[in-house]
Amino acid sequence: MTPIDLKLGTIVCEAGAPLEHAYFPEGCVLSLLTVLENGSEIECANIGREGAFGLFSAMYSRVSFNRCTVQHVGPMSRCEIEPLQVEFHKSAQMQDLFVSYSETLMSQIMQTVACNSLHSVEERLCRWLLMMHDRAEGEKLTYTHEFLARIMGANRSSVTQAAQSLKNKSIISYRRGLMQVSDRGKLETTSCECYAIVKARFDAFLQTPSTVVQKAKSRRTENH
Amino acid sequence: MTPIDLKLGTIVCEAGAPLEHAYFPEGCVLSLLTVLENGSEIECANIGREGAFGLFSAMYSRVSFNRCTVQHVGPMSRCEIEPLQVEFHKSAQMQDLFVSYSETLMSQIMQTVACNSLHSVEERLCRWLLMMHDRAEGEKLTYTHEFLARIMGANRSSVTQAAQSLKNKSIISYRRGLMQVSDRGKLETTSCECYAIVKARFDAFLQTPSTVVQKAKSRRTENH
DNA sequence: TGTCGTCTGTCGGCTAGCCCACAGAACTCC
């Protein structure tokens, strides 16, 4: 594991580019984006200290189908994929962790499919701010409306309107390139359901890995 | 592996319900849906003979986060999850397959995030028809506009308009509850890019499993 | 302190798609 320090907005891996490492955020937040032919991009999931980027992509195809960027600066390590792969094949615990993380990450992405299709820009902005508020741990969120619009797949002026609406309700405050949550409770009630659902699944994932591994072990011994 | 015969529209597993089996379509098509609080549902991915449902969900949490329904009738088998799990821990080949299938399925879902957010109903209808046309292998597609609207997260009258537009261009024909592709080529050019991208990834996945396993094997022996 | 680049506020026009409703057509079942 080598520490790696990347700036805000850095492209960790471009869509379609080769990938030789897996990245483990330890305080930073990565963003997984789908890039379309016309150049627009849209966020599908983000990855904080609970997860990793490159586990799936790097393992066999050695290519990332999606762009991955740094969305919040913080400590992060990376590791070459070969040794990880060797460990993966040796360790039942890693296999179990891998499967349950796959499941959780996939459920986040599937929730995003529904959210982006069916919820309003204001609701989605709340959800996004909550996710980042959790992961940035009170630090300031240095994002422009332009940036938010890009990753939410929305129009910049729609984002400005949503932000104004939240500011008028005293839920957030912001100025040029900076947003701050002032009323976390109200932010949660104004957000769509998607935040709470995904949060609960990640909490469950984080609480249970050892249990999962235990259960898996005992199940294996029963079966032999 | 036990053959199982389910009718069109059957809910294989409800969102949040316990899951004791993995399902392997051998001609049928399953649909993975996210269900929201207000009852609306939206398709995130579909699974044909190339894949399986329940690999992730059943393996540890024993709960499916998403609804899974039968979207096209055909042969399918299922298998209890315990023996599958035991095999998974024993076989490096299964682990490799699992990882590369995870990656491919996840990329389908991530493409859908972008597609649903940024492409028109008509483009998305084309994409969906192409996917089903591939998997139903020439059989008739017995779907109502109402049904399509639900799973696409669109309005029924919007779907009707899109279908009319395609009919006027002689790309498809349809009547009450039945759709047929008349001009596959034009359907592909009228569709958004998402169909071709996802198709290419699944083709790559299907062509390479043995190669993948070989590479993985040789890499392991090198490392020991 | 002035300059300059970037970000936000706002406007107007516009369109896709939502929502509801109803009529007529098609199919099913008796």
Next chain:
DNA sequence: GGAGTTCTGTGGGCTAGCCGACAGACGACA
């Protein structure tokens, strides 16, 4: 062949959000 159900066609009203544009405000930098 008739009755009843379900599906499609179509209408109108409406809204969210797109799109482009521009001015003013902010902040960085010299």
